[in-house]
Amino acid sequence: MKLYEQVAERLGEAISVGTLRAGDRLPSVRQLSASERVSVSTVLQAYVHLESLGFIETRPQSGHYVRRRQRPLPAEPQVSQPAASASPVSVSALVSRVYRAAGDPRVVPLGAAFPSPELLPARRLNRELALLAREAGEMAIEYDMPPGCLVTRQQVARRSLDWGCPLAPEDFVITCGASEAVHLSLSAVARPGDIVAIESPAYYGTLQVIESQGLRALEIPSHPRHGMELDALEAALTKRKVAAVLVVPSFSNPLGSCMPEENRQRLVRMLAGRGIPLIEDDIYGDLHFGPQRPRPAKAHDTEGLVLLCGSFSKTLAPGYRVGWVAPGRFREKVELLKFAQTVGMPTLPQLAIAAFLRSGGYDKHLRALRRQLASQVQRMVEAVGEHFPEGTCVTRPEGGSLVWVELPRKVDALVLHARALDAGISIAPGPIFSAQKRYGNFIRLSCGFPWSPRLEGALATLGSLARSLA
Template identity: 55%
Template sequence: MERGLPRYEAIARRFARAVEDGTLAPGEKLPSVRKMRVDEGVSASTVLQALAQLEAAGLVEARPRSGYYVKVRAVLPVPRPSAPAPHAATSLDGVSALVAGIYRAAADPGLIHLGTATPAPALLPTRALARAVAAEARRSVTGGIEVTYPPGLHALRRLVAQRAVAAGCELSEDDLIVTNGATEALQLALLAVTSRGDTVAVESPAYYGTLLAVEALGLRVMEVPCHPETGMDVDELARRMLERRVAAVLAVPSFSNPLGSCMPDESKRRLVELLADRAVPLLEDDVYGDLAFGPARPRPAKAFDRDGTVIYCGSFSKTLAPGFRLGYVAPGRWHDRVEVLKFATSVATATLTQRALARFLAEGGYDRHLRALRARLEHNVARAAAAVAAEFPAGTRVSRPRGGCFLWIEMPAEVDALELHGRALEMGVSIAPGHIFSASGAHASSLRISCGDPWSERIDGAIRLVGRLARRLLEAS
């Protein structure tokens, strides 16, 4: 039984994995309630709760006077790997305004938000964090209003380093600098290793925040295809680097945003070695690494770094406290440069939240929280994929992430995701159209939907509504 989860949820999660990996085939009968009660050592009501959760996820179905069976589901194929042209774009015309509109919509409580990629407060340990903030405010003579200059609070850096070591990295607290989220970590890394006019290689599709940060620094973008399951195409990156000088590579090897892809260890190793041989820094964004659906967290690319070429960036914004804006960077050989830039750009990161987060981590609350959060996100992703399969037009492809909190949906080419975005917004639903995940105009018929809210009929209905709108657009094309 997985620690930190209600027993019925742990049972449901185990059976869900058996369905997903084919151990339990479509149409196969599950053990009876009586047998499961004996095998699991739980009450009949616990077994029924687990079965109800599996049924709600669309994985099993109850047949009167017969029992529960694995449901025969429509499974959509995964998206095709994108192949943007190997040119460098200089701007993101119109994207900035579109992104701003999406974030304005995120503040509207009247909308159903499928466009963001952060777990909702209802899935986060808000009360425990509030207690940690209050305790640290009382404990400090100053109430935590003093400045903690870079590299940041020692206790927090030490705890982050311990987690990094457990993930396979060779890091100490002295290697880390606390930042205002991973966004600042990546911006500082870009400032440290590039100059205006340089080219940065990124995944395609890529997180729009990354594209905006690159644009704001006057850099150029070279998009590299990202496979929906195995991540950035290392061979294609190597070919394109022969054609154009690249100052840095910015990637999300573990559960990329928006595809949810995860590079195998061997691909991560090849990527690190390729860039080390060419003295090109890898800026690794690992904000989703802790959200693996399986029992093991994937190793970061940083785990294969031997000479400080990998600048490792992470945060707790996607897993714990989005509003704390607490991140970190291990700049490797650029440590001194990044530390000076941190002071020059934002002086410091809030002291009180650093202390509160360090307390929370030290008390062991984070790992308990992660176990529950991963299970809930995995459940949400499965439910969202089922809704997409039921309502989106024929020819639609959907990602099958093994971590993170979103789905990438590739619709038929005739469906304009930007128009779909506008129509959905009129109906009270916010989505993230594929246009904002590319600097080259790729992914115009794709979209990303968030799975970070507690699952409900309202969320299910919103996804199905978007699917129906997409079908209408296709029929009208």
Template identity: 45%
Template sequence: MSTLYEQLADAVAQRILDGQLQPGERLPSVRQTCTQAQVSPATVFQAYDLLESRGMIESRPRSGFYVRKPLRRAAAPALAVTPRADSTPVAVSELVFDVLNSTRDRDVVPLGSAFPSPTLFPLERLARDGARAMRQLAPQALTTELTSGNARLREALRARSVRHGLRVGHQDPIITNGAMEALNLCLQAVTQPGDVVAVEAPTFYAALQALERLHLRVVELPTDPQSGVDPDGLAEVIQRHRVAACWLMPNFQNPLGALMPHARKQAVMRVLNQAGIPVVEDDVYGELHHGSARPLPLKAFDTEGQVLYCSSFSKCLAPGYRVGWALGGRYSHMVQKLKMMSSLATSVPSQLALAEYLEEGGYDRHLRQLRKTLATSLAQLRQWVLQHFPKGTRVSRPAGGYFLWVQLPDGIDTLRLHQLALAQGISVAPGALFSADQRFQSALRLNGGHPQDPRVLEAVKVLGRLISQLTA
């Protein structure tokens, strides 16, 4: 539970992020804020001090507090990269294993992690909900709901999906062991070994691992760091290659943070429907938007059942519970068969805990607080990177999620940076992890989802010094 001053700081930070308070604008005085928020002057000072430490505001002697103006270098966003023109086999698993296995130490600053801080989630309440639900469980339910999943959880997810504008078939959703199983099953349902799958460039390394395991080839799509896949570029790739399927993350793509606008999603679906190509949609970050409304998934624009939609609770509510789901569209029967043939079922206690939590209410309230916290934390990390990394660094500007894509000056090997940083107790995710042929050598992904870790600022300063050493 956050303190009163942290709640006030988050509220002011959200007004800054939403544009209600502009750079250079004076914040309400301490006295005004005391009256408006019904808090003490000490609480206001603590809140403003916290915002100042995050780099979002600045104090001016005898004048007050002002929204900090962005640094000049903030005008240099991440650049789109030129995708490979040919398809290629995938060989990243060994590299991913080596890099990620070396960052599991709790003493390491987790800038290379794929997960936000576990302190952001209601784990105690989930544990209580799970224990209560298990005590009330009818014994026969342990076997009658094996493959599709728990009926209560499926109904809650079905209702939520409809609220988000999705078409849900009678066999959907299919509960899975996390989003990765959902994505793997959906990919298997629409491909055969040797097929070509179109992906964003760069793309999430777990997607590449799945493609490698299934002996599939990859062709890259032109991808803008701000707005995602280019529909015209997608059409050109389809003309040049026999694409069997696409794997896309339209909402807050990992690692770029790109958000595909609604009009672009509609255009992408027109291209795919015309070509009759299915798309596996990874929407695990869709709930983590920083704005006022959740962006619609690609699935919301699917009129032909061509989108196999996948998501989970791992990034927004229950890391470690390993509960995800799939809406398979016209491929739902095949996805369910593959689930039965592989893992058969998903953990019943985890499903029951989540079903109980969703039925009790409070999920959306939790999400609102989580979004504010992550938005503030990511903005803070971006500011620190711009302050402490060398000239020529470009940084993405995500509208959701908790990742930054950082492009360092040419010639800097971020695999080498990873090794040097790890020796200093800091993890990063080097760019080579995010392509089939280990490109993006001068880029890295940073995790901004650890707002309560006091080591992050010093870690950014150390990374800046290490990068400067590599450029010398």
């Protein structure tokens, strides 16, 4: 980074964390030159840069001010309208291209759904792990068979009280993140060729798992705020034999929708009456922006038909790969599948997570993380409004770290994805979120990283690319 960019980055951060607010006057060029120990011309360059990004504005005779967003926030997208037929899935090749690009650290990471590592307690977790590695001895190198470490399951069970869905340690099987939890759950309840009902749009990883197991996806219309439309689901269930329903009721990926409590109850009852298993991916449940954590649908499960999946990948350490499933009556089946496919999980990361949770501070960490993500999502929505073409719609998620953007019809998200990548920006194009290859003019943007001039610049670039395609 050039010197003036570094200065701009620091100022942008002060604006991002709220030290400087909309309408505030920035330090004078002379003041900043002195405090930053850079030349006046470097400060001027930094201010010009921030102004070009829309972060600040110059008022003649008066100085530089943090800019108020001029434009109203964009509208929200409508309820999705997928076709009412079940489709075999083949998104893998497309996903492959997308996620490969996202791995490059030089690329602005708007494509992948993980929180910035700087928001996670890396140091404390690694310290717990180092301590355990020194103390655990032979135990650390031995197989840990399913259902996984008891101390970890105890801590997850302890958390389940806070979810409003009290479960016991023996209800859980530890998995390689929520991804494997969903994979094993699907494998336990569905056979190749079976139909699985999912939200539309749906997380591409879930589509890939459905693809890899030879299942068919039935996309159900979904509301940007309330998630899967239950009337539509009910109608579909009367027409077709569905082996399982898979939902992300809390802050779904990519919609960010949150299913109301009464809908969760209705969903569980509807499926219980038909004996259909519900796979509930609760990976974003802890990331609510409002005061109350949404209760998992599993809380309404009286039949053992709900398989609740979660992980610490979005709140503590993706790279520790500690997830879980509470598979209800499918527990034995899930355990056997886990054993057959991977034998078990590494021991030490499980123990480190358990030690971290036992030692306290997780709730405090979560409060800070939620505040931060809420602010980042808000910034992203504003920036989309600022930079994207007229007619763009964007979701208003109340949790998680993703927004779903509907561009004018003419914009081809795959072309936009390719051009953005050329410009050093990764995004997730809409078609990977649908078995029917819908959402050709949608993109998903990640808000996992603290707002910065670099991000604002990326949004400006994306917006002008989108405009050129519209």
